[in-house]
Amino acid sequence: MALHPIGLVPLVIAELPSLQGGSMTVGGYLPRGHVSYARVMNPMHDDDNQPLAWWTFAAEQSEVDATTKWTDLNDGEREVNPTIGTIEPTVAATLARLLRAHTSAPTECFFLVWEGYTGMRDDLRDTASITILPDREVLILAGDLADGAEPFDGMANGRSAQWWMPADGVWAVGNDLYGASVYISGTEELITDILAADDIEAYRATASMQIVSEEWAS
Known part of the structure; x- marks a missing residue:
């Protein structure tokens, strides 16, 4: 695994907290001025x-869309739940592949991980950190875009980083520690590619849409 710690908060990450809004809208959570969301x-x-x-x-x-709550779908008859607080490995691998074509800096990406997760390598904890909405202290790691799909705990099917952002800031990926889904912002071309992928389940979102309330808690 090539994720590594960094000593200083990079500019593209340092400006994130000051840009985030006071409410949990998609555009406030991923405040890069991007035009399209999923x-x-x-x-x-x-x-x-x-x-x-x-x-x-x-x-x-019912019809599933970007506003759907898992609790509205699960009737309790089957003992299944989506993974929360990470990006499921197959989804992460697909996203890493799709995102790579939409940045000039695929080898210089930053990954945010909630500092409260156990099982991280000790050397990864000795890194820069920052507080993002909603009051989450996160560790900042760096690496190639492909490293975002790798578990930071070194375990098969373990947790991957919750936030991804390239050095050029052209897209952002964000998932909260309660999130069973991940929100992505970027160009229309990127979002179109994500919505068209047949190996992930994606829905178009908008900047003004509220992050589904069950997927975060302050």
């Missing part, structure tokens, strides 16, 4: 470890 869901897995999309749990009269 919400990507972490899948569940069945007994054979096959991924299950959120829409498979929707009632016939």
Whole structure:
């Protein structure tokens, strides 16, 4: 794993807290002035470890979109829940592939990890940190974009970094420690590619849309 600690907070990350809004809108959470947004869901897995999309749990009269709550879909009849506080490994790998074509700095990316997670390598904890909305102290790691899909705890199917941002700031990826999905901002071309990918479940979001309340808590 090539993620490594850094000594100073990079500018693209340092300006993040001052740009974030006071409410948890998508545009306030990912405040880069980007034009397009998406919400990507972490899948569940069945007994054979096959991924299950959120829409498979929707009632016939329901339609999943960027505002959907997991609690509105899960009727409790099946003991499954999406992974929270990370980006599910297969989703992360797909995002890393798609995002790479939309930055001039794929080898210079920054990754934010909530400082409260256990299991991190000790050397990764000796790094710069910053506080972001909603009052989360996060550690800042650096590496190639592909490293964002790698578990920072070194375990198979372990947690990956919750926030990703390249040095050129052209897109941002954010997931809270309670999040069962991840929000992405960037160019329309990027979001179009994400929405068209057939191996992830993604829905178009807007800057003014509230982050789904069950996915964060102050």
